[in-house]
Amino acid sequence: MHLRTDLRLENVTLSAGSSVVLKGVSLQTSLAGITLLSGRNGTGKTTLLRALLGLDKPSHGSIFLRNAVPEDIRKDVGYMPQSIGDAALAIPAFSHVLNAVGGACWGLPFHWRARRREAERVLKLTGARVFAHRPLGALSGGERQRIGLAQALIGAPELLFLDEPLAGLDHGAQNEIISLLCELSRNLGIGVLMTSHETSSLKDVVSRTLLLEGGHLRARI
Numbered sequence: 001m002h003l004r005t006d007l008r009l010e011n012v013t014l015s016a017g018s019s020v021v022l023k024g025v026s027l028q029t030s031l032a033g034i035t036l037l038s039g040r041n042g043t044g045k046t047t048l049l050r051a052l053l054g055l056d057k058p059s060h061g062s063i064f065l066r067n068a069v070p071e072d073i074r075k076d077v078g079y080m081p082q083s084i085g086d087a088a089l090a091i092p093a094f095s096h097v098l099n100a101v102g103g104a105c106w107g108l109p110f111h112w113r114a115r116r117r118e119a120e121r122v123l124k125l126t127g128a129r130v131f132a133h134r135p136l137g138a139l140s141g142g143e144r145q146r147i148g149l150a151q152a153l154i155g156a157p158e159l160l161f162l163d164e165p166l167a168g169l170d171h172g173a174q175n176e177i178i179s180l181l182c183e184l185s186r187n188l189g190i191g192v193l194m195t196s197h198e199t200s201s202l203k204d205v206v207s208r209t210l211l212l213e214g215g216h217l218r219a220r221i
């Protein structure tokens with residue numbers, strides 16, 4: 001079976017401060033299903049995700065997502081950072097999602113009712129509608145991750161980049177989020193690229209692992 005190349009790195013060197021995250025890396029891979037970006041603390045997983053979003057630039061080489069430079073495909077990629085909404089824990093989770101819908105419409109007018117409909121849609125997709133009226137700070141870790149995932153799903157992206165979506169969750173909550181990611185990938189055809197240290201919980205669901213180590217990135221099916 002021929003798999004589309006979703007991600008292509010051409011001789012990429014990428015740094016964060018004085019740390020070199022990628023040293024002249026070339027690689028191409030599909031991102032269909034669930035892809036785990038693995039590596040020890042501080043190897044540069046977040047920095048690499050930021051570069052794939054076009055937020056950080058390589059000092060050398062080129063990055064392509066589906067044959068486009070990251071900046072040009074930004075609206076097709078949903079992103080969930082490592083922690084969400086720490087600054088506004090007293091605000092209802094629904095308002096966070098509603099605001100995020102507004103922020104995702106790239107300056108185009110977005111009718112209030114359409115905005116609300118999109119917030120309802122993504123909250124339903126992640127099973128978060130039932131608790132979205134509560135303040136973000138009153139939600140459990142797993143519930144907050146569902147709100148973060150809902151925000152990442154705004155605009156129906158084709159790819160989801162998730163930074164440590166399982167961090168701080170107990171085993172049961174981790175399994176619930178993993179099942180949700182499998183559903184999103186299977187039912188909506190979304191390619192999920194996620195960082196996590198929970199390699200054993202994920203071993204049965206990932207399609208491939210990208211291992212980041214010492215400035216090298218290797219794909220393992």
Ligand SMILES: Nc1ncnc2c1ncn2[C@@H]1O[C@H](COP(=O)(O)OP(=O)(O)OP(=O)(O)O)[C@@H](O)[C@H]1O
Pocket residue numbers: 016017018019021039040041042043044045046047048
């Ligand atoms: N803005 C920055 N300025 C300077 N150094 C940075 C910056 N951001 C990250 N770094 C450094 O770059 C390296 C990679 O950081 P990064 O957060 O990408 O690693 P990570 O693999 O995601 O880590 P973790 O698993 O702990 O989340 C680290 O040594 C970090 O200290």
